[in-house]
Amino acid sequence: MTIKTEAVQLADNPAAFFDHSLTQMQSIDRKRLQALQLEAVKYRFGQLYHQLPKLTQLAEQQGLTEVDDIDDINRLAPLLFEHTMYKSYRQSLLEKHDFAKLNHWLDGLTTHDLSAYDVAGCDSIDAWLALMDEKSPLLIGYTSGTSGKFSLLPISKTEYRKWGQAFRVLVLQRFGEARGKVKHLHAVYPGYRAGSSTQLRANAAVIEHIVGDESRFHAAYPGSMSADLHYLLTRVKVDTGYRYHSSTSPELLKMLERHEIQEQRKPAHLKAFFTRKSKELRGERVLIQATSNLLYEMADAGLRQGVSAVFDPSSIIVTGGGAKGTVLPDDWRDRVTEFAGTDHLQLFYGMSEILGAHGMCEYGHYHVCPWIVPFVIDPNSGEALPRRGVVSGRAAFFDLLADSHWGGLRTGDKITLDWDGFCECGRQTQRIIGGITRYAEEEGGTDKINCGA
Amino acid sequence: MSDNPVVPLIIRGQIFTDNLVPMGGRGGDLTFLTPDVNQYLDRLPLYDPCALDNLDSISYEEILDYFVSLGQRLDIKTNRHMQQAYELSCHTAPATPAVLAGSYASIPDYFQRDYMRDMVEPCVDVAQLAGLVDSGPRASGRRVRLRGYGVRALHIIGGNSPEGVGITLLRSAFTRCDSIIKTPSNDPFTAVAIVRSMIDMAPDHPITRHLSVAYWKGGDANFERAIYHPDHLRKVFAWGGHSSVEHIEKYIKGGDIELVLFGPKRSISLIGPQVFEDDALLQEAARRAAFDIGWQNQTTCVNSRITYVQSGTDSAGVERANRIAAAIYEALLALPESVSTRARHTSRDLQSWLQPLFLDDAYRIFGCRDNEGGIIASQYPEPVDFGDQLTDRIANVVPIDSIADMLQWVNHKTKAAGVFPEAYKEEVRNRLFRYGVQQMFSLGFVNNGTVGGPQDNMEVLRRMVDWKMDEDCSSLPFNGFSPPR
Known part of the structure; x- marks a missing residue:
């Protein structure tokens, strides 16, 4: 098999390429992986260049139009989309529910033709997304940033499926351990069961690829989160007066008021939810996905009542950190694992736009998924920094899995990447040294006061 | 640490360079050393409000004279404090060195007599800032005397443009306030340079003796809890809107200290x-x-x-x-x-x-x-x-x-x-x-605004003082508890 054929296999189905084994994913020879990634990047560029109008334009502007121009991975850096690409539509289109124009805008970012879908009758964001979910090959996901503007991500059903297969491996397995037969798993999730945000869309993948049955997915709020409500919440956050905006319907305003009451009750509700689930699922194998502060609160409440080792020892806890301003005690992990009865607590670093999650090893470093090609970008010049040594800068990634949208993304995160070193944990992949920050926070800085800021 | 510049703490004419702690340095910014303000809490606030009385002895014309002389001393070609501040600001300011040089060159313009008169006279009766002014008999027969009293103020200034320092100093002096200027990390230098030039020129002048310049990291809870106290602080003027006051709103809530926000706009x-x-x-x-x-x-x-x-x-x-x-x-x-x-x-x-x-x-x-x-x-x-x-x-x-x-x-x-x-x-x-x-x-006059005009919908000079009233009712008969007719 030639390296080109192998590279196509890596890109087209990463989970299968590594035989659905986390140990294999993280043990691939680094030189070989780099060669594969270069070929795979060329494969994707060649495949998508003419099919994605925004990529075509960007490539032409950058004078990079031939696959063979990419003779080095860093040559791809000018073609990585800014994370703002996915919110570069006109906000007024979303506000006026002009979904035909939004589809037209999305058409520049996906290989699928969205012009055929009649969305003129959609009178809400929910209605538009439901119609697209049903009829199109896409599951358009949104993320709400701090800017008050949604990112809209044209991720396809096929891409989600492949990602689900890979996610299963990342979540269920531990590096260095052989895959064994596992018993049924229950997922415990302290949020909504469904919705169109990329975060909530992942629940469907958890059900399909990880727990296997809807009945084993336990959400604190069994319903669906409305995208219209979410949009309103995002706007109200940056502009408190927005709730009275002319585009806010009375029904939506009612929904907002109900949501605000629900939010007030949330701490008590979640506490009761965890208490109930730790009784119902006692001794069962569970997967808990939650922010670290929620996990800690759950554990602390349980341990204070003398409850510990609640679940099966093969249970899994997944967290992305996100203590949201609260400072947790140093031993928060120990408290959580003591309560839950499992020592399998996995932290991930990832982002909605990239179909991958970089798992933290026991030494506190994030190991890059082998189908995600990392870049470190000079934050000022925007150029890719050399791929050697230990380098700090803006994180960018190319997601090889993406086959109907462009996988190249420049994030707003500041990372430090060790290109040459090998981690004591034994994983062969490159590592992102722990401690990732947002450039936006740094630029605002403390004490930089401007009258026009 | 020895290579890092020292930004002195100035308290009412005295210059301090001891108890240094490193500051700044985020995101590749310049690190500078400045005295730890926590060590000066006993003297940074003006504990006795009557200490402002000495400003009453100087006339409006004297204040103008003072700043005209100061303006002549702020020429960056000859003033070494200004030269140093400019050089250091090149590392921290958002503007480029050439633009910053233009800004520094224009600082003396703020201290031209006509400019200052335009800033003050259309806005407020200067006599009312110097003492009680009899506004004549009212229809009811009362006599009312009014004064805008200078207060103990704290100014959180912006660092995007050095002009803000000049405006703050002028406003403070004309309103006969005692002002503590809290500098920002994007310009901790300019205010210090101008106030040091004042000390060089007139170390014991009441204007010099009622200005302090300090840098501390916004959010220093121990210090801010102490400094933002209604017993020794009356008003806070903050540029940069919410971001400059998010740490302190908890200390001044309830209106015990008056908070005046400028921008951001x-x-x-x-x-x-x-x-x-x-x-x-x-x-x-x-x-x-x-x-x-x-x-x-x-x-x-x-x-x-x-x-x-x-x-x-x-x-x-x-x-x-x-x-x-x-x-x-x-x-x-x-x-x-x-x-x-x-x-x-x-x-x-x-x-x-x-x-x-x-x-x-x-x-x-x-x-x-x-x-x-x-x-x-x-x-x-x-x-x-x-x-x-x-x-x-x-x-x-x-x-x-x-x-x-x-x-x-x-x-x-x-x-x-x-x-x-x-x-x-x-x-x-x-x-x-x-x-x-x-x-x-x-259009085209962005740099040439009317200085005497309102800022952010406010008459700032009038807002900076506390308006006090003395009613003389001695010409009226005392009625005891009977309602007035």
Whole structure:
């Protein structure tokens, strides 16, 4: 098999390429992986260049139009989309529910033709997304940033499926351990069961690829989160007066008021939810996905009542950190694992736009998924920094899995990447040294006061 | 640590350089050393309000004289404090060295007698700032005497432009306040340099003796709990809006200390349809618009971010707006170095918003590629969604059919509107003021605002003092508990 054929296999189905084994994913020879990634990047560029109008334009502007121009991975850096690409539509289109124009805008970012879908009758964001979910090959996901503007991500059903297969491996397995037969798993999730945000869309993948049955997915709020409500919440956050905006319907305003009451009750509700689930699922194998502060609160409440080792020892806890301003005690992990009865607590670093999650090893470093090609970008010049040594800068990634949208993304995160070193944990992949920050926070800085800021 | 510059702490004429702690240094910024303010809590606040009495002995004319003399000493060519501050500011200020040099060169202008008189006299009766003034008998027979008393104030100043320091010093002196100036990390130097020049000139003068300049990291809870106390602080004036006071609002809530917020604000330009009748007029509009965008590299709140052009919004109208956008871009590049330069590097946040625009036929982009600034010309009647982040002389030109089209984007955060031609103001003025614009000027005069005018909808000099009243009722019969008739 030639390296080109192998590279196509890596890109087209990463989970299968590594035989659905986390140990294999993280043990691939680094030189070989780099060669594969270069070929795979060329494969994707060649495949998508003419099919994605925004990529075509960007490539032409950058004078990079031939696959063979990419003779080095860093040559791809000018073609990585800014994370703002996915919110570069006109906000007024979303506000006026002009979904035909939004589809037209999305058409520049996906290989699928969205012009055929009649969305003129959609009178809400929910209605538009439901119609697209049903009829199109896409599951358009949104993320709400701090800017008050949604990112809209044209991720396809096929891409989600492949990602689900890979996610299963990342979540269920531990590096260095052989895959064994596992018993049924229950997922415990302290949020909504469904919705169109990329975060909530992942629940469907958890059900399909990880727990296997809807009945084993336990959400604190069994319903669906409305995208219209979410949009309103995002706007109200940056502009408190927005709730009275002319585009806010009375029904939506009612929904907002109900949501605000629900939010007030949330701490008590979640506490009761965890208490109930730790009784119902006692001794069962569970997967808990939650922010670290929620996990800690759950554990602390349980341990204070003398409850510990609640679940099966093969249970899994997944967290992305996100203590949201609260400072947790140093031993928060120990408290959580003591309560839950499992020592399998996995932290991930990832982002909605990239179909991958970089798992933290026991030494506190994030190991890059082998189908995600990392870049470190000079934050000022925007150029890719050399791929050697230990380098700090803006994180960018190319997601090889993406086959109907462009996988190249420049994030707003500041990372430090060790290109040459090998981690004591034994994983062969490159590592992102722990401690990732947002450039936006740094630029605002403390004490930089401007009258026009 | 020995290579890092020392920023002294100044307390009422005394200069301190001991108890140094490192500050700054985030994101590659300059690290500087400054005394730990926690060690000076016993003397930084002015505990006795009657200590302000010595300011009553100096007249308005003497204050003018004092600052005229000071202005003559602030020439950066000869003043070593100013030279040092300029050199250090080049590492921290958002503006480029050439633009900063222009700003520093203009600092003495603030201390010209006419300028200062324009700042004070139209706003407030100077006699009322110096003592109780009898306003004559009222209809009821009472005599009322009024005075605006200077107070113990704290100023959280901005670091984007050194001019803010000059304005703060003048306002403080004319209102006979005792002021503590809390400097920002993006300019901890300029205020210290000017106040040190005051100490060199007149170390024992009451004006010198009522100014303190300190840097501490906003959020230093131990210190801020102590300094923001109503027993020794009456008013806080904060530039930069919420971001500058988020740490302290908990100490001043309830109104025990009066909090006055300036900004942050954004400004706009409006160009009337008349300019399309005459190419010379169009070119003039473009040069004026470019100046208001590029002055000081668009680091201040009065700089224009969005230029609305009443060009029409059909394809011919959009083309007309594009024509003026192109002319503004050319004029931006032609601005002299002391006014505006290419950016050291375009703001990262803004850069990331720009990339998608180059791939979108909803915009035409002039420049914006190489830190030289540029114009984003909207091809439909809407500004970009990230207008608040426009900086480094990148602005947005938006075609409109009528003024009614753009009012939805005007609000209380819209500080100033530069308008051209003058006659166009008649059409737009009332609606812009009603919707939130605070001041209007002739396009191209961004650097030449009326200093005596209101700032952020406030008469600041009047706001800086406490208005006190002494009622003399001795000509009226004492009625005991009977209601007055």
